[in-house]
Amino acid sequence: MFDREKIIVGLEVGTTKVCVVVGEVLEDGNVMIIGTGQAPSAGVRKGEIVDVELAVEKIREAIAAAEENAGVEIHNVYASVTGGHIRCFNNRGSVPVTNEDREITEEEVQNVMLNAKAVNIPMENVVIHAIRQHFFVDGHDGIQNPVGMIGARLEADVHVIHGVRTRLQNTIRVIKEVPLDVQNIAVSGFATALAVLTTEQQQLGALVLDIGGGTTDYVVYRGGTIQHSGVLAVGGDHITNDIAIGLRIPMNRAEQLKIEHGSLDVPAVDEIITFKREVGLPDLRLSKQQLCQIMRLRVEETLTLVKRELEKHNLFEYLGAGVFITGGCARLRGLAALAEEVYGLPVTLGHTKTVGGPTAALESPEFATAIGLVRYALCTQRDQHQRPGWSGRLGQFISRLRNLL
Ligand SMILES: Nc1ncnc2c1ncn2[C@@H]1O[C@H](COP(=O)(O)OP(=O)(O)OP(=O)(O)O)[C@@H](O)[C@H]1O
Ligand SMILES: [Mg+2]
Structure with a gap:
């Protein structure tokens, strides 16, 4: 039987999937992942809630899966927030x-x-x-x-x-509808960086990019602390959309094509991809070169937008540990090579090395944000215990923030 006090749950209500990670705080103060749950997302666009009922249903599904997987009942969560308004x-x-x-x-x-x-x-x-x-x-x-x-x-x-209060409230409301208590919130990019970077890498300086379905969240560490962060309302859905428009095929087909045949490394010699369609319709024949070109253009543009932000703030020379990429789009074939070309820095595709737990979760780039929320919870809880003044004005500030939400 688990001690409820020692269980920490991270919840990401993402554009593509809802992801739950259950952590147990160990005697030595570290945290171990003891279970995960996932459900395909619904009612979320570009990281923000657009349909409460649909989103609640999917959160319930992911929570139930995590409860079964971890063998615990979940009542409280730490939730991530994102969106172009941040x-x-x-x-x-x-x-x-x-x-x-x-x-x-x-x-x-x-x-x-x-x-x-x-x-x-x-x-x-x-x-x-x-x-x-x-x-x-x-x-x-x-x-x-x-x-x-x-x-x-x-x-x-x-x-x-900071972000727009009402847009943050929507995420919190949806979680409260489940019903779950939201213990605290963290911006997705910050949570992801906590999961991905070790203390040494934070010291050396690094760019962490989480390229999800609807957003690209980035955080820059320099000398051990966050120097810059941001959210672009662009993600894998945009790549799919570009494929759908460029090749004149439906979105679900474009998504399948992206995952099964797509690459950011455009082949020198073209290949024809044959795609089965519904009964009665002829097979689709598509150019792999064209598919990869469409994908590469969008991803290069997204990486370059972040690069410009960093150049604007003169941060490139401080990224001693290089670039770390997570989120489902980290699975795009050829991404590391393209990102190395754009940034001129070594690129690591996001594995979580900062906590213990099942390898499948730690090696999934989609899990990084929810794992990071568990680490964030651990850090804030430690802070509360170590700082006698926490219940003072700063504590009041935090609880006011939570009440507002
Ligand atoms: N094997 C793959 N190859 C290419 N793209 C992939 C692959 N697997 C997942 N993706 C893409 O990753 C994206 C989903 O990533 P992720 O699960 O991190 O998103 P999310 O956290 O739900 O969304 P967000 O954080 O943007 O709100 C989708 O666009 C999906 O198409
Ligand atoms: Mg995400």
Whole structure:
């Protein structure tokens, strides 16, 4: 029998599939994946809910599968959120240290974090994460934990991720309808990076790309912390759509063609692909060169859009560990070679190496986000236990955020 306190569940309601990962917190504080569940998604477009009833049904299906697989009952989840409305920026907060002895305490840290996230975002938006990058004490850079240090001024750099409240609420509402309690939310790209990158890779610097069905989520780590992140509302569905239009075939056929015959490596000599159709209709004969060309154009464009973002922020020189790609599209034939060509960096196709569990799940690029949610939960729970001030103002901020959702 499992101790309910020790079970953590990650839930991704994706455009293509709903994915549930059940983790158990071990005695040593690490987490082990003990079960997974999946269902094809419905009622989700570009990572956002468009039909509540359909989505609820699919979440129930995936949760039931995970409950059976893990042998536990699921009541609470950590959920991922994504969508083209999600934005980020880096900000610096600053507070004077007013204690007589000028010793920095947890209270100053909380105050400077609140100050750093007190920024102007559009009225309809809400801050999802304010991730600490590093602190400065009297102008000295690169401080990881200032508690106990002496100084007159404490500053903090944070990476703020925010999104449109109502669009985030839709994902939460759907999960509550199941019914499940949403313990917390995390942006998909951030969760994915937690699953994929080791601490060393975060230090070396890396780009993590999650190319799913409806979105491409990216996160850049530099010197151990998140430096940049974003979401493009473009994913594998767009490749399928391009194939359907370019070859004048229905979407379901185009999806099948993409998976069975597609590649980003355009063959030098053309081949004809013969496709069986319904009884009475002649077989379809299609050019493999044309199929691969269509796919390559779309994927190259998507990779280049992310590249431009990184160039705009001068981040290329900091990606010492290279590029990591997850999401179902990581299975596209020829992706690693194409991404290496676009970025000029080594590319690793996303395997999760940061937790233990069944190899099938850890090696599936589609599972990375939900696995990352389990890691995110573990980190936030550790933080709660280790920080006596958590129930203070920062804790209130988090619970206010949860209530809003
Ligand atoms: N073998 C394969 N070859 C090519 N593409 C594949 C393969 N397997 C899955 N895909 C594509 O991966 C995409 C689904 O990826 P994933 O399951 O990560 O999406 P998702 O998490 O549901 O969506 P999102 O995160 O964008 O909301 C689909 O477009 C699908 O066609
Ligand atoms: Mg996804």
